[in-house]
Amino acid sequence: MTEDQIQQLRSRATELLIREEWNESIQICTQLISLCESQIEDLNSELFFKIRKALALAYSNRAESWAKLKNVDLALSDCDSALAIENTHFKTLMCKGKILLGLHKYRLASDCFKLGLLESQANGNAEEINGCLEKCKRLDLLSKSGVIDLSSWVLSGFKGRIPELGEYISPVEISRSEISGRGLFAVKNVEVGGVMLVTKAVAVARGVVPELSENGQLVIWSSFVEKVMKCVENCSQVRCLVSFLSPGEDEDELEVPDIDMHRHESELSQSAITSVEKSKILSLLDVNSMVESVAPAKVLGTNGGLYGVGLWVLPSYINHSCCPNVRRLHVGDHVIVAASRDIKAGEELTFAYFDVFTPLPKRRMMLGAWGFECRCRRCQFEEGIASKMEMSEIEIGLERGLESGNVVFKLEESMKKWNLRGKEKGFCRASFWSAYAGTYGCERMMRKWGRLIPPKEVVVESVADAVGGDERILAVAVEGMKSGGTAYGGAAMVDLERAFKLGRGIFGKTMKKQAMKSLLSRAWS
Numbered sequence: 051m052t053e054d055q056i057q058q059l060r061s062r063a064t065e066l067l068i069r070e071e072w073n074e075s076i077q078i079c080t081q082l083i084s085l086c087e088s089q090i091e092d093l094n095s096e097l098f099f100k101i102r103k104a105l106a107l108a109y110s111n112r113a114e115s116w117a118k119l120k121n122v123d124l125a126l127s128d129c130d131s132a133l134a135i136e137n138t139h140f141k142t143l144m145c146k147g148k149i150l151l152g153l154h155k156y157r158l159a160s161d162c163f164k165l166g167l168l169e170s171q172a173n174g175n176a177e178e179i180n181g182c183l184e185k186c187k188r189l190d191l192l193s194k195s196g197v198i199d200l201s202s203w204v205l206s207g208f209k210g211r212i213p214e215l216g217e218y219i220s221p222v223e224i225s226r227s228e229i230s231g232r233g234l235f236a237v238k239n240v241e242v243g244g245v246m247l248v249t250k251a252v253a254v255a256r257g258v259v260p261e262l263s264e265n266g267q268l269v270i271w272s273s274f275v276e277k278v279m280k281c282v283e284n285c286s287q288v289r290c291l292v293s294f295l296s297p298g299e300d301e302d303e304l305e306v307p308d309i310d311m312h313r314h315e316s317e318l319s320q321s322a323i324t325s326v327e328k329s330k331i332l333s334l335l336d337v338n339s340m341v342e343s344v345a346p347a348k349v350l351g352t353n354g355g356l357y358g359v360g361l362w363v364l365p366s367y368i369n370h371s372c373c374p375n376v377r378r379l380h381v382g383d384h385v386i387v388a389a390s391r392d393i394k395a396g397e398e399l400t401f402a403y404f405d406v407f408t409p410l411p412k413r414r415m416m417l418g419a420w421g422f423e424c425r426c427r428r429c430q431f432e433e434g435i436a437s438k439m440e441m442s443e444i445e446i447g448l449e450r451g452l453e454s455g456n457v458v459f460k461l462e463e464s465m466k467k468w469n470l471r472g473k474e475k476g477f478c479r480a481s482f483w484s485a486y487a488g489t490y491g492c493e494r495m496m497r498k499w500g501r502l503i504p505p506k507e508v509v510v511e512s513v514a515d516a517v518g519g520d521e522r523i524l525a526v527a528v529e530g531m532k533s534g535g536t537a538y539g540g541a542a543m544v545d546l547e548r549a550f551k552l553g554r555g556i557f558g559k560t561m562k563k564q565a566m567k568s569l570l571s572r573a574w575s
């Protein structure tokens with residue numbers, strides 16, 4: 051009788067799995083598990099082995115259903131129950147390997163696939179298992195080296211699948227920040243373009259939003275909140291990491307988490323945090339979620355027309371500066387954080403939370419919405435010159451439609467008068483970048499003002515040095531290169547090397563020169 055019941059439930063569970071009815075399949079597997087467990091105590095040996103087999107399969111099937119529903123904790127727990135009964139259970143090893151791969155635990159995943167490969171059932175699945183093993187190896191290497199190569203994807207014109215990325219953490223640490231709360235700090239010197247982090251989103255929601263209507267954004271936002279809630283509920287690893295993020299208040303009281311907690315091979319205590327309230331999640335998301343940056347996506351030809359909002363945990367420790375030293379590049383659900391200029395060991399990593407080419411009064415307005423005041427070197431410097439008469443004349447001139455060449459001329463003359471040097475000039479030029487771009491990009495304007503203002507290569511380099519790489523600086527820099535002219539007035543090779551350096555400040559060291567060249571040509575076409 052019991053045998054028949056078990057057989058019936060098994061067939062029903064298999065049918066539901068095939069039909070991808072995960073919730074129903076979980077119900078049937080749960081019934082099957084209870085039945086098997088109630089029978090397993092006092093059985094003659096033949097039936098005992100049969101029931102154990104059915105029990106292992108029921109746990110395995112339920113694990114698969116939980117995994118499909120993205121309930122990672124329950125899926126892993128069922129895998130472990132199945133493996134405790136039969137430690138080489140093929141189906142379970144495959145299921146556990148895939149879950150661990152999704153959690154970026156490449157070596158543990160690889161151990162499961164290797165064990166699976168030894169089983170007789172591997173014969174018909176060898177290609178798939180070897181593919182998984184290959185993927186573990188590739189991503190493990192990336193997670194150790196940070197070496198990313200998007201070249202073939204870039205050269206193919208972004209056709210085909212988005213390159214698969216793993217998670218990577220360069221030598222950085224989380225420490226108390228003088229800016230606010232905790233921040234992320236470089237432990238070693240990093241050259242422009244150096245990849246600092248590669249992080250997969252906890253969740254990301256995207257949609258085509260016609261003209262970015264507020265309503266459309268709201269719909270995407272609520273789907274994003276739902277996705278994050280689900281991940282937090284279903285994965286203790288995510289729950290633990292998310293619970294350390296800043297709610298935006300009393301940041302100096304917040305605990306400083308160990309960076310190693312974010313290395314996915316490390317084991318997190320499963321029971322550390324059992325739940326996080328929705329209201330807390332909402333305030334964490336207000337402070338830490340990021341909109342996928344549109345500009346590099348446009349150049350990369352990806353995500354065009356899409357509005358995307360996501361949560362990437364480790365990048366959430368990066369504070370804002372108006373003269374930042376890192377930038378982010380979105381590739382699929384991953385964000386690559388790379389140095390947008392050279393960074394010294396001990397320096398805090400900073401993003402610009404909004405466009406760096408914004409004059410001080412507008413930056414203050416935007417920061418008002420964020421709820422904090424920026425005290426970065428650039429803001430402090432620009433506050434010092436804000437009351438100068440020439441500065442008000444330039445701002446008023448710009449507002450009233452003064453010719454951009456004239457704005458640039460007046461600013462350059464004022465900077466000479468104020469005896470500015472080094473980065474200070476770059477800060478001012480960045481704040482009035484639109485006037486510089488308008489002047490260098492217009493032949494008529496250059497005929498009129500060209501001899502009275504600095505050559506564009508001087509301006510390009512001072513702005514990149516002050517606020518880091520930006521595709522708009524690159525566009526001005528490479529203008530004229532295609533037609534045989536030289537952007538920098540020197541030999542073409544030198545021009546190209548400088549353009550590559552600017553490109554690395556935007557896209558990071560993520561591709562070979564040939565691919566970067568094709569991106570540069572997009573910028574100048």
Ligand SMILES: C[S@@+](CC[C@H](N)C(=O)[O-])C[C@H]1O[C@@H](n2cnc3c(N)ncnc32)[C@H](O)[C@@H]1O
Nearest residue numbers: 230231232296298338366367368369370422424
């Ligand atoms: C994404 S978090 C950055 C990491 C945060 N400091 C922490 O301890 O987790 C963003 C929050 O950090 C603070 N913050 C970031 N940049 C700042 C700045 N330049 N000045 C003051 N507060 C800043 C603000 O409270 C902001 O809401």
